[in-house]
Amino acid sequence: MSNKELLFVPAPTVSHVSPAVEAAKLLLTHDRRLSVTFCLFNMPFDPKLAQYNSSEGRVREVARGIVARSAGSGSGNPLLAGFVFDMFCSALMGTAAEFGVPAYVFSPPNATFLGFVFHVQKLHDEERVDTTELPDSVGELAVPCLTRPVPRWALPDVVADKVWLPIMLGHTRRIREAKGILVNTFRELESYALDSMGDDDVPPVYPVGPIVNLEVDDVAYDDDRTNEIFRWLDDQPDSSVVFLCFGTMGTFGEDQVREIAYGLEQSGHRFLWVLRRPPSDHEPKSNISTDYDDLIDILPEGFSDRTVEAGRVVGWAPQKAILAHKAIGGFVSHCGWNSILESLWFAVPIAAWPMYAEQQLNAFQLVVELELATEMKLSYRMKGENDMIVSASEIERGIRRLMEEGMEKRVKWEEMSEMARKTLMVSGSSFSSTGRFVRDFLG
Template sequence: MTITAELIMIPIPAIGHLPPVFEFSKRLISQTNRLSVTIVLIRTPFAPEIESFSDSLAASCDPDRIKFIRVSGPNIPPLESIKSAHTFFPQFLDSQKDAVRGIVARSAGSGSGNPLLAGFVFDMFCSALMGTAAEFGVPAYVFSPPNATFLGFVFHVQKLHDEERVDTTELPDSVGELAVPCLTRPVPRWALPDVVADKVWLPIMLGHTRRIREAKGILVNTFRELESYALDSMGGDDCIPPIYPVGPVVNLEIDDVDDVAYDDDRTNEIFRWLDDQPDSSVVFLCFGTMGTFGEDQVREIAYGLEQSGHRFLWVLRRPPSDHEPKSNISTDYDDLIDILPEGFSDRTVEAGRVVGWAPQKAILAHKAIGGFVSHCGWNSILESLWFAVPIAAWPMYAEQQLNAFQLVVELELATEMKLSYRMKGENDMIVSASEIERGIRRLMEEGMEKRVKWEEMSEMARKTLMVSGSSFSSTGRFVRDFLG
């Protein structure tokens, strides 16, 4: 094997963004022996856990084919001085250009026998660094961890803003919904992603989107069979670069959990309990790494679960105090027990489990799981599709409301828990126990038609990655395009 080309991947240093980039890197090197991948991680104070996480990823692969390089540029402010991630990241990434340029110059092979730098792939939210590719005389591609619908949505919003001077943060009350080319149905205002509904976020997202249009191509973590309408809506726009649907990009190594073993006794107890439950009888509730609720909402969820009569596995995280960084979300069960209703744990000791953390993919793969109450992060949606576990949508932040709208209304794949919910700290809306009970019953008892559609889509997701499948072919087309 002779490696002749090197590809530089630059993800956002976040738990939700690094794994898809790593998994896609593995897929790339499996399709060609000519390529190695270098993943450049930019250190930030927002994600201290990314260090150990990237170490574990690096240890699992051949360092001659995939390697990690960490960048620590100048002027990283102390965590306590940072007020908001969305105002910090654009300026911070811009300040790291010299550090990234230097690390790539030292890493990229230039001597005889070393692989030549063939191109860059930037996370869509790292677009401020795209000029680095031009400096090295190689093409810049973009990797979109969100789906094709989100990508088409932000392209449309940017076009509205620049050509028609439409400000999506100031839509008049008479505009209750927004027609977009990537969906067959208009998007209600409550489903607008934070990045186009917030005055601070909108100009940042517009800047990203303008720069993304300058890329040579866009890799999207989706597959044609799931989002053909959104993909086709962008295919006819000459101002949008070629789109490569390469998903589902998830960790596909967990297909059977019969032999799952963890060092943590509490996690092992979860699987022992699941092993004793009937097939498809347990509803799994998990809301992502940043998804938390206030105590009033926690009590309503507990009562709703209890009243539904269904078995459950609930991942519950206590949010940090007002004086703690968001990364300090507690997953210690001893910190959770006192916010549950009095007697709840005793009354549901046979029916369910409340945990502070659980390995989501392994849980979704377990035969006892029959439904998933999810925040509708795109990674979670793809994992649920892969393991054919139907979703009840309870979005919380970012683009999750748009994802939920797409799943429930546009594709008619999922059931609704509360589509218009939005996590806002002290002003969180409260979803009542009766609403939660009804949502769980719809998911577990009334969703046979959706369950069949979910299983069909799961089969398509698996076939699309097989040789001659649509995403396999799209990945091969990308490799040919940049390697020549």
């Protein structure tokens, strides 16, 4: 039989490209007849994406800024036999029909989010429910992918946005037409959400995660500064440091920065805090300074001197390497799905502080549905000048819960971490699911 090729089309952000690349690597380990090509878009406003694209595999420039990279274990010229589109690239799915091959979908977000958007689309199309105009009396929404109703504050941003909801509904309708869906999750973590989609007229769902790129961090860093971080961590007791990091888009105003600083200081715990200066009104987020010297003047006066032994404030740090360090005992996170999976992989418990997109739903799932994480501020939502302020006393309490009172959750987290690793091993549930997808594709 001739080799068959899958063409991956990920969304043009590092948080979507990286898991797609790792998912493809998993597929390639299951059958030597399979090969994979990527279509990667270099976006001028996102230098990190261009850097990631140029660092991964064999790359060549082609028309309109697209980069195509090929990888595979087969030989000869493979036959294009299918496309795998990111869930947010579904508008391109018609391309597969033009080539006469099936279209699959890859979902970097979790199964709960996928089941949630399927349900919202069904509500809109079949019951004429407009979630952008839910009356105030609707304080929560029952969804099949969760055992508990979702509070209004936990609904993803897109559900209440009149511009973005129609776009999301269009994506979801097209995803229903795919031949199958690869999801970055594992059955032991989201069995209820995965099972709920079996009765919802959706394509076969293949959980293939947790996908964690253990080899590459997504941005270059200063070796001297990073080495100093690890020298400091090496001197700290095991599981004694709380790590605060809020993703590439997570920034706070100066008032909130001061409350975090006071909360950390009052908690008495060691800390490593990744702090990014908020962008100006005319500054793209991708250009936010991560130089510590630019952060000093937004910290409380004397904070650095008072906490010189207890903590470090940095503009950027390699998150996966930090989470893997034995000194880290807790993670205050924005609850992006990639960060959640990395924290699970390294068995570092989370205190949830979601900020935007679907992060509130992720946090609700972790804290309320699965009872895995503790709460920092579940209802927080980043809104620019009108950001909610979480007080220093709330932050202190959240850190103490995470570091002092979470033994039961810590045990659960360690058990789930072990499951996450086993599920990718031979005969594990994700290994088997990945193999089933490859067999279904190759025929």
